[in-house]
Amino acid sequence: MDQDSKNIAILNWVLTIFFGFIPGLVLYLVKTDDAYIKGHAIEALNWSITAIIGYAIATVLSFIVIGIFLFPVIGICHLIFCIMGAIAGSKGEDFKTPFAIRLIK
Template sequence: MDESQFPVKTSNSDSNTIAILTWIGTIFFGFIPALIVYLIKKEDPYVQDHAKEALNWSITVMIGYAISWVLMLILVGFLTAFALGIANLVFCIIAAVSASRGDTYRLPFAIRLIK
């Protein structure tokens, strides 16, 4: 990927904290924390970037859970829902750690609906 499409690192601890809380909130509350941050913090491009990525990831996870519900009719959905829950936890923690360092993180499997 081209490095020019990523925002520059930030040294603002408030921005880092909000980005971390966005990712931690995504683990527990889905898309709601990312949507709130995305709508409120429009003046901070670093936080905005993390909120967009968390929102895209939350939408991807919701689509995955919907597919898992359908697959539960043939009992495979239980395994896919479990795997999706583990992936959500791991990727959100990785992104939160990246936000604590002031870096951006692109989730590998996220559908990019919000650009």
Template sequence: MSEETTLQTQEVSQDSKNLALLCWIGTIFFGFIPGLVLYLVKTDDEYVRQQAKESLNLSITVIIGYFISSLLFIIVIGMLTMFAVGIFNLVFCILGAIAASKAEDFKVPYILRLIK
């Protein structure tokens, strides 16, 4: 049985939902730190660990996007790409928080999956 079907068949506790929600909201303000802390600390809770891993992958992708945008800042397009990366981060963190509050499995599209 795959990991996704296992999570859907078992009930997710309210504490797990709250921690996953805090992870996504914390990612908006603190970047990769909430995802990394929860990924390393909550090894016993599979739902929180999965959402923290997804949040961490999003944060790494956003950091890479900001780095590339800062290199493109020499030409005017750097401002536009930095704005686009910021909006991308905000939108998908909010979507992740909404999904976490409903205990749904949320996968962010278009990101690098460096943490497996």
């Protein structure tokens, strides 16, 4: 794996912080020839979908006040897991996001 693949993996995770599932989906569809980038894109996409599901559940639960406390927890987890993914991408390692639902394999 070359430095360009590492840089794209880092960029994928950093953009996932701000744009959710879109960077992972774009890289998953465009960079099919590079297994390293595709692996990070799949992982970022799975985590983003899991976070969206978590936000939807928190929205429903906010009618009974519990969901209001879940929003910051999901946001902090999203930030931490994306930073962990970017660090793993810079080292050239694969990264499996904890708590992510593996919808895309």
